[in-house]
Amino acid sequence: MQYLFVGLGGMLGAMLRVAVQSLRIVPLQAWHSTMIINLAGSFAIGCLWLVLTHYNAPAWCSRLLVAGLLGGFTTFSSFSLDFIALVRDARWADAALYWSVSAVGGPLLCALAYWLMYKILNS
Secondary structure, three states: OHHHHHHHHHHHHHHHHHHHHHOOOOOOOHHHHHHHHHHHHHHHHHHHHHHHHHOOOOHHHHHHHHHHHHHHHOOHHHHHHHHHHHHHOOOHHHHHHHHHHHHHHHHHHHHHHHHHHHHHHOO
């Protein structure tokens, strides 16, 4: 049954990812969209992790939302591929910016989200 929840969440996360990538509010390159998605997903997983733990949510919630939905939404495999493509094309500044913002910003946003949710839930 847990695979069903992961699969359902993954399908929804992948669909959400494509929807976000399809939004062209400002002109972005493909790697910009991936970076934004990874940062948003890092923030979301920080919130969800604390909320699910705080409320002792059943395992299926974590499977559906964290492993499935966010796993399908934030694919660091896409991050890796985009990074390698930038390096391959000798776009060193773009590659460095992409890697550093994603690798530093993601964990920072996850920690910020955890801290914010902790404050909200314990106030």
